[in-house]
Amino acid sequence: MEEVKRRVAVVDSNIEQMVKMSILHVIQLGTKHGVFKVLSRGPTQREVLDSVDLPNRKLLMEFLDTLRAIGIVEEQGNQLKLNGFSYLLKVPQEHYDSLLPGWVSILEEIYRMVDYAFITPTHPHVLMDFDKDADFWDIRMNTDFATLYRDAIAAAGEISSGASVLDLGCGSVAPYDFGKRIGYTGFYTGVDYSSAILEIARMRAEENSLPVELKELDVRLIRPVNEYDTAVISFLLEYLKPEDYGRVLRRTLEALKPGGKLVIVEPFRDRFKHIEALEFFEKLNKDFKRFPEAKEVIGAVEKEGFDVAIKEYGRSMIVVSLMP
Template sequence: MPTSLVRAVDTNLDLMTEMSLFFIISLGVKRGIFSALSKRPSLSRFMDEVRIPNRRLLSRFLATLDRLGMVKTTNDHIELAEFSHNLVVAAERYGALVSDWASVLEEIYKMADYAFITPTHPQILMDFDKDADFWDMRMSTSFSNLYRRAIAEVAEIKPGMSVLDIGCGSVSPSYFGRLVGYNGFYLGLDYSYALLDIARARIAGEALPVVLKEIDATIIRPVNSYDVVIMSFVLEYIQNRKRAIKNALEGLREGGKLVIVDPFRDRFKYVPALEFFEALNKDFVGFPSVSEIEGIVSSLNFKVSVRSPSRSVLLLEKL
């Protein structure tokens, strides 16, 4: 049964993707994109009429509109499609809202506006190393704390456990290190040296059982057997997801749990809108789908049960 924590993660991701949709519409109006599309232009004429220097980003914006069902191509002409969205304002939705992610998303929307000028604009702060302070701020939000608490609850993390966190970032090491306690063990992996430096500074002096390593998720070879492996908001930066999931399952002991958290593209309607903004990070490859992960797991030589405590959480138990 879904708990209040995982339901709250779902609700916030619903609202996050909806807000991204509104930002897409805002960019389309502000940059004259919808006005140009109203004339049913050919692709070449559209690209010429919309005077946006960053043509690659403009093409990606058009592809996003297509994935959202907001445009269609007819006889080599692009035209606006009939599109509507009902925003539901209800207490049961907004009662679970942790609102500090909204200001972060608003900043990324502003970055996208600058990116239409040039992809190297100094106001774009999405690089994990160069802009680690911005990412640390994102990872320190109440929403990030919410999904960490949901992971701990779903995986039943207790003192004395061993935890492997793939794509740990700068905040999770201190959080999960405290949960497993001095008799447990936590290994955090990330390919961003800058985020790991922040994580080390955060746990300095606490004598926590935390080890941090700079490494790519696709080349890890776990030497220990872990009670829990965590992959939260990381698969969207991994090209070879099959190898990463295989490595994660190899690191689990029998009965161990792999927890994956993401706005899965087959469960959240407006994920393409959020993807447009997240792709300002050069390593972003797109959010995974549940069906993709299930297909990967079924192709591997592991006995695994797959459960879904909520739309944004997958729980894989090694049998």
């Protein structure tokens, strides 16, 4: 599994850099919109909301929560105070050649969306809805970063010619990508609740005559009837409440053949410091909850009582192998 470790290490490096860039943009937002100027007076949260001229109060409150979470602001009594926060952006030399350019423009676009979201969450320039903004999500799923983590998933899940794959929260690109890998002797089932994203995926699969089945469904309601060699859950749990993890993981593991593997990829919040900065921007999607903790996911799997082996790769991948 050296190839898996190598690929996941690159995934982790890029997620780490996303978090660092997000912290800088949080600081930029606090300066640009006068939030830090108000906070310098040690106000209450209500005084901040009344003093900062941003119509979307809910988003402003989430911004204050983010400042608390990453340590820029602390609460003393009922007052909010800046605590002399300093941040050093450092990229270790060994990571230089692992940084990918594709995600940068995507996050820059999302950063720009925040200014419009501060006016209203339904502003037409906020392009984070899975159905209304399916084209934006398709571009995001086509980046070199997305290709990288799909390569890591394929290596960890042994997705190759003739394999059967269940992909929850499949998006618009993975059905084509994994469908190509398994070939005409394999079988792929992709599940997503966005009809617009699935339509893009369906067009790609049909153009290439791939053995792909796509289902529009909330993953909390899945009841797979087939058995699969590999199941994939990537960047999906962040849209579920923690209390739903067990149900989804149980149904997924029930769909595996003996010896099958479940590959889970997420920026686990207990593995990346200050992940709340990145979460602030992801929350522009109304369905986003929070990135899961690795220990929550592992605990949910263990609670279901399956005979499994669980292995973590880096800080963003968990592989659950169902014992034969």
